[in-house]
Amino acid sequence: MIDDGSELYDVVRDSSVVHAHDPKLDGGRMIVACSSEHLRDLREQYRQRPFIDAELWAGKIYRAVDAHPKGISAEQLAEETGLTPAQIELGVLWQNLGALRWHQQFGQGDDEAP
Template sequence: MTDSSKPDDDAEDEALPELCDLCGAVVSGSTEWYALVPDSSSIHAVDARFDGKRLVVGCVKEHLAELIKQYKRRPFVDAELWAGKIARALQKYEGRISEEDLAAETGLAPNQIEAAATWQNIEVLRWREQFGKDGPDPSP
């Protein structure tokens, strides 16, 4: 008898299908279109070279063009990018990092770290104003 609550080993090895970032359609090897777009909210888990860049996929060339157009309209906010770099460093060091080490780890100058903290604080206040202290209501 097998435990139906455990995923099948073969299923774990199968890659999940790629979805179009615009319409959600499944894309196949013959219909995928990719682009790297600027996005200050995109922070790579470990490699800072990929910070501020997002890989998007379209199921057809027209959907990719629309995605590129949408990201061109989105403002690139340096302080948002810097806040993400700081968050990654804080997570890596479990919140225990000196100001000097934080600057070295992120490559940010003290004024950039201050601007990132200010941006983050403003975003928290904006979030609370919009959704309340506990965040959005998950119920429909």
């Protein structure tokens, strides 16, 4: 924990980050470091992580759907996310592939095929 005011901040690109309410903050992760060297190391870690548009789109879709528990139309989804129908399709595919990978890694048993 840094509590002497010497911490350093930066924002790095990260397609796994979707802000709870503000789409302008999507795709950027705030990092905090205790030294210039540590900040440089953190920046490099995120530079090596690929920025995957479909991952970001999946998060935008989730945020919009979550805000409408009674359902959302395709047109409203496109408007709220700012995504095209093709981007929405790729975002949903990304989310589904992630769920499948999770199930394969952490599922209850091999006999439970999705």
